[in-house]
Amino acid sequence: xxxxxxxxxxxxxxxxxxxxxxxxxxxxxxxxxxxxxxxxxxxxxxxxxxxxxxxxxxxxxxxxxxxxxxxxxxxxxxxxxxxxxxxxxxxxxxxxxxxxxxxxxxxxxxxxxxxxxxxxxxxxxxxxxxxxxxxxxxxxxxxxxxxxxxxxxxxxxxxxxxxxxxxxxxxxxxxxxxxxxxxxxxxxxxxxxxxxxxxxxxxxxxxxxxxxxxxxxxxxxxxxxxxxxxxxxxxxxxxxxxxxxxxxxxxxxxxxxxxxxxxxxxxxxxxxxxxxxxxxxxxxxxxxxxxxxxxxxxxxxxxxxxxxxxxxxxxxxxxxxxxxxxxxxxxxxxxxxxxxxxxxxxxxxxxxxxxxxxxxxxxxxxxxxxxxxxxxxxxxxxxxxxxxxxxxxxxxxxxxxxxxxxxxxxxxxxxxxxxxxxxxxxxxxxxxxxxxxxxxxxxxxxxxxxxxxxxxxxxxxxxxxxxxxxxxxxxxxxxxxxxxxxxxxxxxxxxxxxxxxxxxxxxxxxxxx
Amino acid sequence: xxxxxxxxxxxxxxxxxxxxxxxxxxxxxxxxxxxxxxxxxxxxxxxxxxxxxxxxxxxxxxxxxxxxxxxxxxxxxxxxxxxxxxxxxxxxxxxxxxxxxxxxxxxxxxxxxxxxxxxxxxxxxxxxxxxxxxxxxxxxxxxxxxxxxxxxxxxxxxxxxxxxxxxxxxxxxxxxxxxxxxxxxxxxxxxxxxxxxxxxxxxxxxxxxxxxxxxxxxxxxxxxxxxxxxxxxxxxxxxxxxxxxxxxxxxxxxxxxxxxxxxxxxxxxxxxxxxxxxxxxxxxxxxxxxxxxxxxxxxxxxxxxxxxxxxxxxxxxxxxxxxxxxxxxxxxxxxxxxxxxxxxxxxxxxxxxxxxxxxxxxxxxxxxxxxxxxxxxxxxxxx
Numbered sequence: 001x002x003x004x005x006x007x008x009x010x011x012x013x014x015x016x017x018x019x020x021x022x023x024x025x026x027x028x029x030x031x032x033x034x035x036x037x038x039x040x041x042x043x044x045x046x047x048x049x050x051x052x053x054x055x056x057x058x059x060x061x062x063x064x065x066x067x068x069x070x071x072x073x074x075x076x077x078x079x080x081x082x083x084x085x086x087x088x089x090x091x092x093x094x095x096x097x098x099x100x101x102x103x104x105x106x107x108x109x110x111x112x113x114x115x116x117x118x119x120x121x122x123x124x125x126x127x128x129x130x131x132x133x134x135x136x137x138x139x140x141x142x143x144x145x146x147x148x149x150x151x152x153x154x155x156x157x158x159x160x161x162x163x164x165x166x167x168x169x170x171x172x173x174x175x176x177x178x179x180x181x182x183x184x185x186x187x188x189x190x191x192x193x194x195x196x197x198x199x200x201x202x203x204x205x206x207x208x209x210x211x212x213x214x215x216x217x218x219x220x221x222x223x224x225x226x227x228x229x230x231x232x233x234x235x236x237x238x239x240x241x242x243x244x245x246x247x248x249x250x251x252x253x254x255x256x257x258x259x260x261x262x263x264x265x266x267x268x269x270x271x272x273x274x275x276x277x278x279x280x281x282x283x284x285x286x287x288x289x290x291x292x293x294x295x296x297x298x299x300x301x302x303x304x305x306x307x308x309x310x311x312x313x314x315x316x317x318x319x320x321x322x323x324x325x326x327x328x329x330x331x332x333x334x335x336x337x338x339x340x341x342x343x344x345x346x347x348x349x350x351x352x353x354x355x356x357x358x359x360x361x362x363x364x365x366x367x368x369x370x371x372x373x374x375x376x377x378x379x380x381x382x383x384x385x386x387x388x389x390x391x392x393x394x395x396x397x398x399x400x401x402x403x404x405x406x407x408x409x410x411x412x413x414x415x416x417x418x419x420x421x422x423x424x425x426x427x428x429x430x431x432x433x434x435x436x437x438x439x440x441x442x443x444x445x446x447x448x449x450x451x452x453x454x455x456x457x458x459x460x461x462x463x464x465x466x467x468x469x470x471x472x473x474x475x476x477x478x479x480x481x482x483x484x485x486x487x488x489x490x491x492x493x494x495x496x497x498x499x500x501x502x503x504x505x506x507x508x509x510x511x512x513x
Numbered sequence: 514x515x516x517x518x519x520x521x522x523x524x525x526x527x528x529x530x531x532x533x534x535x536x537x538x539x540x541x542x543x544x545x546x547x548x549x550x551x552x553x554x555x556x557x558x559x560x561x562x563x564x565x566x567x568x569x570x571x572x573x574x575x576x577x578x579x580x581x582x583x584x585x586x587x588x589x590x591x592x593x594x595x596x597x598x599x600x601x602x603x604x605x606x607x608x609x610x611x612x613x614x615x616x617x618x619x620x621x622x623x624x625x626x627x628x629x630x631x632x633x634x635x636x637x638x639x640x641x642x643x644x645x646x647x648x649x650x651x652x653x654x655x656x657x658x659x660x661x662x663x664x665x666x667x668x669x670x671x672x673x674x675x676x677x678x679x680x681x682x683x684x685x686x687x688x689x690x691x692x693x694x695x696x697x698x699x700x701x702x703x704x705x706x707x708x709x710x711x712x713x714x715x716x717x718x719x720x721x722x723x724x725x726x727x728x729x730x731x732x733x734x735x736x737x738x739x740x741x742x743x744x745x746x747x748x749x750x751x752x753x754x755x756x757x758x759x760x761x762x763x764x765x766x767x768x769x770x771x772x773x774x775x776x777x778x779x780x781x782x783x784x785x786x787x788x789x790x791x792x793x794x795x796x797x798x799x800x801x802x803x804x805x806x807x808x809x810x811x812x813x814x815x816x817x818x819x820x821x822x823x824x825x826x827x828x829x830x831x832x833x834x835x836x837x838x839x840x841x842x843x844x845x846x847x848x849x850x851x852x853x854x855x856x857x858x859x860x861x862x863x864x865x866x867x868x869x870x871x872x873x874x875x876x877x878x879x880x881x882x883x884x885x886x887x888x889x890x891x892x893x894x895x896x
Binding site for chain 1: 730733
């Protein structure tokens, strides 16, 4: 049994990967912000930034030249060495790379032509200013600058190693002080990987303030999480930093050997997308800058509550209704319920919800709204489920063992419940898994109609403002939930029924020859 | 003499015996054999096929007849929506020029005119043949009093908040609903039957791939996907909707068809056909696929209903088909803000409900007629 469950779960993995491909394809449908300036959401991000945040600068499935700080620094150096039109852009690039590029720039200074050396040194002057070097003025002069940077690298090369930075950040997190903070300011962007890591793990407000101040100082963007900020602001700012690091981290990290080989696959749009979906780092909502994962967690209870209540209600009603209908097949009770259920079956959920809302207008309390939403959602499910139940029951009632049960003098009630219904419930378990997507979709509709602040309600707002991150997160979450539901219903079904187990496990050759 | 020739002779002998010709010895000739087989088939009157049985059963079903009638009427409304309601006349003579069906051809000379205005400014010699309702689905009302008015003169179903005629929008909504429903289901059935048959027939890796595709698409709630695609695509059109629905919902039908194909492949007549050296494509086409036609037809009927439902829901949530198309769901969605304007909900709502009921009735009847074995639970049985 356990083996079957395990196999089923393992098989769900390729399924989910295929699903992710479909969903990834859906994201690629979204317009490139560079082409459609008017359409991307809320104007919170510049087009260039919006492109990067969706990894549109990366290839889709295979990145033959993954970019890291080393390649970027080389590029900037080459640009500065050539001079001319590309010079300004290269200088900006080098300034943005900052300290992280030192190991790949400073040792090469000597090998450059004097002109190029001067230009590089001049381009590095803003970085020196950022690092708090005292007399920046003299760094404008090429000779002095070259001398300074050469000396600097001779003195400080040992600080620019991952281990040293790791220790420095560790010290800062443990016992923060102005002095330790200053130590990291000198390292500039070279310390960003460790700082970003510490930001996402630490919960201490003072440390967070120090870390975000450092990150802001080095990257020249973002906000400082002040120690007296509200919890919501704090969450938003930390989320923003995490998101920024997820998108821009590669600019400040050098990829070596194996990492570089892995980056062929991971440093692509699909890779990043998958990584994001897998790690729960779902990014930041473009509507209000809140982390999507937090928002999803805050909204999910409403949706799940409505879904669970609706499923419970519809099952509780559908099983007896369907079973009785089959038991009294053709009698007035069956005909009456069939007609009513048929009408319910054909009425769209949104119409039921809308009717209920109109009927209840004027006296709508919070709980009443939830109740009505559950009722509207359950109505559709009830019709479907009871039709299935009736069909399953009819199948069983015709079989020989029911006649035998009657013949040996059991009471009708006992036959109906113990013999017929017990067997007719089995197919329903399988169908429960298949029923989940319908209920989920329906909950979106009822949430919208009754204004319940659930996932569905938020999703429709996200659609209005083209919040792709949220939409993808919801699709992935729904896909995972539904797949798990299918697996669970299969496993439960095969636990209950050995015949099903044999067929599903393929022991009797689950399929015709 | 081969096995089938011998059995043919047995039939032949039996037929001749009936006609009192038992003593004719020279029947080894194959031509004679074939002739007598045809005779035997013709003699077995009445000659019934499965299709005819199904049609007879379907025709006998009163509910199915009602449903079909309603559907025909709806199709009629959808096709002739321009004649039922339009802002331009069906035919007219205007300023000395005769126009035929200007409501469809939309001549540029009449671009700024509409029925009401033309009726008012009619000069000598001009005549108009107005549609049933002289308002189009998109034209907003000009006067204050036609906004949100119930059952006005000239507006049999009233007007909505923008002054648009509800009757016209309901009529054109039939076109949207049935058009999207038909287009998506045709695609969906083609995909479902094609891939399902391929998976069942080819087996092996193809089967595994299709099975994975089916499972992974099942994991995505279609309504959500349609909404998201509608939001992400730069210029969402009705075609986007049709393709999104068709490309994600072929799975159930494929599963069903695959099952039918597997059952048929195990049948003796397929083994016989193979043994006779019939090529695999021909086995699939002649001997296997006909078994899947029944489920495909039933699937198509339900698919139309399902697509109409999804289209209405998506439009109700106010995204999807572009604004120029009138859609029942969209009308009901727009009516949400006007709780007391019952006509805004009642007419499109009952049109939608009627369509769905009719489609489900026909679908159920078709299912019972074609194959009584196929019932609710069969639909979703996982293969």
